[in-house]
Amino acid sequence: MDAPLLRFEGVRKSAAGLQDVSFDLARGETLALLAPAGAGKSMLLRLLAGTERPDAGRMLLAGRDLAPLAAPRRGLSAFEPGMPPRRTLQEAVGQPLPGFDIAARDRPARIARALTALGLDGLEGRRADQLGPLPQLRAAFARALAPEQPILLLDDPFAGLDPAPRRALAFELRRLFRARGLTVLLATREGEEAMALADRIAVLEEGSIAQCAAPRALYEEPATAFIAGLLGENNRLPGTVEWREESECGIRLDCGPLVEARVADAGGPGSRCIVAIRPDRVAVAALPAEEMGEGALPAALRDTVFLGDHVRLLLELGEGGMLVARRPPGSRMPVPGGPASVAWDPYAAFAYRALR
Template identity: 80%
Template sequence: MDAPLLRLNGIMRRAAGLEEISLNLARGETLALLAPPGSGKTALLRLVAGIDRPDAGQLLLDGRDLVPLAPSQRPLTLFDPVMPANRTVQEAIAQLLPGYGIPARDRPARIARALTALGLDGFEGRRIAGLGPLPRLRAAFARALAPEQPLLLLDDPLAGLDPAARRAFAFELRRLARRLGLTLLLATREGEEAMALADRIAVLDGGRIAQCDRPRALYEEPATALIAGLLGENNRLPGTVAWREEAECGIRLDCGPLVEARIADAGGPGSRCIVAIRPDRVAVAALPAEEMGEGALPAALRDSVFLGDHVRLLMELGEGGMLVARRPPGARLPVPGGPASVAWDPYAAFAYRALR
């Protein structure tokens, strides 16, 4: 197996709350640092870029120790969305190349390759001030690609776009990274964006890596309630652990029913916990619970919203327990006041310790 391009060993930065961060990034891989605001993901990028220095630990890029090197000496690019408004696209890209030691004779070819990669052929003479948000972002990415460094650092790079454009450009950036063999270290607070872009996702919590794995593995088996919440919508039903056996436990929900779930980080009997189940894993039937089958719970439909590719149902369990389910539009669904029940595979539900 090839050695990692980037290796972080026991990185600490006390001012940013980072403790013992160890990560490897393979050549040609995209790794997303996912966390809520203020969790240290930007601070970690700054350490790799050389803007700040770690209190302890190793930063190795292609086997070379980065810590003694100034930012300008590091073979990487930190993406900057801010472009000089009074420059043309070509001038803005060319402006940074001398700092990377790129000979003048090679600069036009690098600029041309970057513009073509971002679909900006013909934009060379356009002024940055005259570009819309998306072309300006493309120009900023072209400027980041033109130095052709081994590693590209991205800190919430799509923040300026509206949700639809942000989603579309994330998939475009994914294809671009794979086509060009780019190595990306990305910091984001958006779980969907991390899943769209990254080969692996490292979730930061409390200054440490809480879990690092491929997007599907994190989505299907999140280790903590924070991770489950960052990677998609979850129902969160509070309760108390009633029994625990190996990998499973029973939880008496505050709203009344006793349910089963897989143990994530929940404690033993008597401890408070949260049962998390994704809306698309909740089955809904327009039947009494005894007719739906084993494990079904009586429920009542409180609201339904048609959203095109699915119907969003708000179901009440027991005394005031609210559960969201997502079902296909053509499914037979309960009606207000009619019989209704819900069920889910206990293997798809997780019991997490209750967050204070």
């Protein structure tokens, strides 16, 4: 296996709550650091860029310790959303290049490659501050690409962008990163954005990397309830563990029913836990539970919401337990006051320790 291009080894920065951060970034890979605001992910990028210094630990680029190197000598290019005023697009995109010791004769080609990559060729003579918000954002990405450094750093790059253009630009950048073989380290609080852009996602929890995996693996098998909540919607049903056998357990939900789930980080019998199940993994039938089959639970439909590509069903389970399910439009569904039942594969449900 090839050595990683970038390696964090036990990096600590107490002021940002970072206790022991270790991860690798392979050449040509996009890795997302995923965490809520204030968790320290932006600090990790600043430590890497050299604008902050760690309390302990090492950061290695191609096996070389970055600590002795000044920020411009680290082989990193960082995305910055603001564009310099009163500059043409060509001038704005080329502004960082002298700081990377790129010879003057090589700068026009790098600027042209970056502008073309972001669909801005032909606009070189336009003033950057006269462009609309989305072209300005594209120009900022071109500015970050132009130095052509080993690693590109992105810190919440789509902040303030509406959902539809945000999603479209994320997919466009994903194709660009892969086509050009770029190595990218992304810091984001958005789970969907991390899944759209990254080959792997590293989740920061309580000052260290709690889990690092490919998006699908992380989505389908989150190690903690915190991680499950960052990546898509989850039903969270509180209860108490009644029995546990290796990787499976039985939980008496507070709302009444006894259900089975895979053990994530839940404790033994008697411990409080949360059963997490994604809405798309909940089967719903307009039948009594005994007719739906083994493992089915009686439910009552309380509300439905049409959302275009799916319908959200809000169902009551037992005494006051609320459960969300998702169904395609046109599916046969229960009606308020009519028979209803729900079921799920125990392998798709996870038992987590109750959050404090």
